[in-house]
Amino acid sequence: MLVGIGVTVISLWYGQNHGLLPVAASDEASQIDGLFNTMMTISTGLFILVQGIIIVAAIKYRRRKGDNTDGPAWHDNLPLEILWTALPAVIILGIGVYSFEIYNSMGGLDPMGAHDHGTMKMQAKMRGSAIAATLSDMEQKTPQIPSRKLVALGVGASPENEEKAPDLVVNVTGLQYAWIFNYPESGVNSGELHMPVNRDIQLNISASDVLHAFWMPEFRLKQDAIPGRPSELRFTANKVGEYRIVCAELCGAYHGAMKGLAVVHPPEEFDTWLQEQQVASTQNLEQAVAVNPGELSDGEFLAPYTSELGINSENLKQLHPTHHHK
Ligand SMILES: [Cu+2]
Incomplete structure (x- = not known):
């Protein structure tokens, strides 16, 4: 007793006090x-x-000096067998x-549910988004709603949020060896997952090459990222701070280095971050356009190479001005 x-x-x-988590x-x-x-x-x-029983038995029933007899033969104890099966x-x-x-x-029983208006609304929104259309191919890849024949993967909306659209949708792409985050509503791309605290977040997860697994230990969430098969995680981060993102599926030689950062902000701070990213990505787009060789004249296109080619800038100006490289 x-x-x-x-x-x-x-x-x-x-x-309650194992300290393992x-x-x-x-x-x-x-x-x-x-x-x-x-x-x-x-x-x-x-x-x-x-x-305890092993230790007690080993001491209590140990062989005594000079005792060379066999122990008692025990077999079949029905009540004991019922107990250790039933328990x-x-x-x-x-x-x-x-x-x-x-x-x-x-929400694990119904990920990407048919009633998930959030995803569908978001995808409709994205199709009309001019910013998203200018992004590179890889980043633009949006997980499609799977056909009914496929089993939906991941953790969806909790039953009380089922009819609600998520507060924030982020497209997550796993590739050898990084995680890329795309914010479809604002067109922002990031190497870190930033999100506001205490908001309903939906991650649409996919992979562009091999199997990866998106694991956030502090959030107790893990989901496979599968090429050609979208999956989802929907959750609420409730503590401001920085947390690990780990790839939990052996995906190649540098799998061990495939780590990311999840940053949970107070809501206003998140809005500021998002705005900063939008400004930064707009600048990048303008720079990309400025070096588009198709829009340069021959002179402008060749200018950086003149010293290598042994041509001076006077000769360059003689080139036909309407002739463009395509
Ligand atoms: Cu990986």
């Missing part, structure tokens, strides 16, 4: 941690019980139902 109470108290304490930075994380801590409590109890079955069933409940409340 005393031993039972002792084991229970130790297990309950260790289940990093900080929990999303609404979803606390639920996952609840499940993990429950399993930790049960495992600690079982560990102490099994190891794990009940525990596993309980954990199964518990984790199913958590997965459901996170």
